[in-house]
Amino acid sequence: GFVIFVLVQGFPLSTTAQTWGKRILRIKIVDLDGGKPPFSRLLAMRYLPVNVASLVPVLGSILPVVDVLFVFRQDRRCVHDLIAGTKVVKAS
Numbered sequence: 001g002f003v004i005f006v007l008v009q010g011f012p013l014s015t016t017a018q019t020w021g022k023r024i025l026r027i028k029i030v031d032l033d034g035g036k037p038p039f040s041r042l043l044a045m046r047y048l049p050v051n052v053a054s055l056v057p058v059l060g061s062i063l064p065v066v067d068v069l070f071v072f073r074q075d076r077r078c079v080h081d082l083i084a085g086t087k088v089v090k091a092s
Contacts, residue, residue, distance in 0.1 A: 046084035
């Protein structure tokens, strides 16, 4: 599944730090300084840990819920954002 994700989303992530869905919604991923994070960091820190954790029994069904609920915090950063040191902002 992760390989397919990289094949489908890799190009827009590496060029604009957006998945196809983020591009449609006109949002993008930035580092905490507002710059474009390296593609390798996006994959290794933002997407891979959550993907691997989802394979663990029980944790795999709880983690996505916890991850999404973090968006309601004041800084609106999910668990994968905290791990990778990223945030999602409106694209200009």
